[in-house]
Amino acid sequence: MLSSVEFTLDLPAPKEKLQELMMDYQEFPKYLPHQIKSVIIIEETDDYTITEETIHLSSVISKTFVTQTKHYAISDNMLKSEILSGPAKGSI
Numbered sequence: 001m002l003s004s005v006e007f008t009l010d011l012p013a014p015k016e017k018l019q020e021l022m023m024d025y026q027e028f029p030k031y032l033p034h035q036i037k038s039v040i041i042i043e044e045t046d047d048y049t050i051t052e053e054t055i056h057l058s059s060v061i062s063k064t065f066v067t068q069t070k071h072y073a074i075s076d077n078m079l080k081s082e083i084l085s086g087p088a089k090g091s092i
Contacts, residue, residue: 015077022079025051025071037064048072050084 011018021027029036037054044050049071056064067086074080083091 019073019077019079023049023071023073025049028053034058042068055086 025039025041028039035055035057037056039054040052042050042052050068051071052066052068054064054066056062065086067088068084070082070084072080072082080092083089
């Protein structure tokens with residue numbers, strides 16, 4: 001079964017600034033402190049960044065897990081993230 005979630009949002013800000021914020025992975029815990037406990041950059045190249053995140057979920061059950069994600073800038077206005085490990089492995 002293949003699932004897909006896509007969304008768009010118009011924001012009154014320069015796209016360069018928004019993309020810069022979205023690619024500052026180590027700052028994610030500031031935006032979602034109850035869910036994202038830490039983000040460590042494992043590998044960074046000109047083409048992609050691999051991060052390791054410690055995530056805590058507490059909506060139905062209380063569970064903390066570690067996952068790795070590979071992030072790509074596909075274009076000036078599109079980012080792609082592929083989950084490499086953890087419960088959501090294989091998700092894009």
